[in-house]
Amino acid sequence: MRIVDQRALPEDHVTRDLDTAEQMVEAIRTLQVRGAPLIGIAAAMGLVAGLRELRAAPREPFLTRLDALAAQLGATRPTAVNLRWALDRMVSVAHATSGDGGVVWERIQAEAAAIWEEDRAMCRRIGECGLALLPDGAKVLTHCNAGALATGGIGTALAPIYLAHDAGRQLHVFVGESRPVLQGSRLTAWELTHAGIPCTVIADAAAGALMRAAQVDLVLVGADRIARNG
Incomplete structure (x- = not known):
């Protein structure tokens, strides 16, 4: 996951590559990533990254770790509406998906991508609706x-x-x-x-x-x- 570290703007344009959920927790907590919609997308992507190494795990250990990571990510910015919404959606999809860790991981990866794409489309639609103003x-x-x-x-x-x-x-x-x-x-x-x-x-x-x-x-x-x- 590559982010723009918003703390450095406008003097510097700094990008950071994040590989783990813990790194995303820190990025959200320290305002490297901010903005309600982006925080939700970032948390969903962070959850996927944090579970990548557990794709071979049985279902129950995978879901236990997923719930723990979702709680960590959700605690970073408790007032950010999209954060809790995105994580609840990811957790719900994971628990509703049958199969072992690999199957569930593929499903939540697709869900995180869908959350991002939906936000992109909503932004465009907001722009189109407001253009007449x-x-x-x-x-x-x-x-x-x-x-x-x-x-x-x-x-x-x-x-x-x-x-x-x-x-x-x-x-x-x-x-x-x-x-x-x-x-x-x-x-x-x-x-x-x-x-x-x-x-x-x-x-x-x-x-x-x-x-x-x-x-x-x-x-x-x-x-x-x-x-x-x-």
């Missing part, structure tokens, strides 16, 4: 990081921005610095700059003044949870 010349305010660095695709809240840019629309994005971890100034600004999308990093406290000056047409942000009434 971004006319040519739109000035957008965003906060934190909900782009490709946080997902398995082109992002959630940033997806419409990427598709609008690809469609030739001229946009300008104001990026809140997002204290205390500075995901906006470190990550979102890095993403947008590398994509060729004009952006300006602002202090979080400046957002209100920017809106009051009519410099913001819309705000796009990511969220871990959405209320039923929107």
Whole structure:
């Protein structure tokens, strides 16, 4: 598993190869990997990697180890919704699959790949749904990081921005610095700059003044949870 160590951005682009579930536990815990969708994908992949050496094991020892690794991965970021969701899905599929360790491992490997592909497709769909909100010349305010660095695709809240840019629309994005971890100034600004999308990093406290000056047409942000009434 190859990840971008997000702690090093924007000064350095550092990739790391992870071979074990324990390495993925550390990567998630220390924010080398972050963003709710990406954490879920990474945990699923970490579970697969952690069980690779047990493919020849009988069913029960394999499942016992799977449950233990899932618990370790799940404890890294207890508030990350996608983390628990992805691990529960992987564990459920494993226990519902008949056969020994090798058969179950093949099944969870396919499930992890499906979780990644579903997220990629959802990101694209979010972008398509939000594209109508971004006319040519739109000035957008965003906060934190909900782009490709946080997902398995082109992002959630940033997806419409990427598709609008690809469609030739001229946009300008104001990026809140997002204290205390500075995901906006470190990550979102890095993403947008590398994509060729004009952006300006602002202090979080400046957002209100920017809106009051009519410099913001819309705000796009990511969220871990959405209320039923929107």
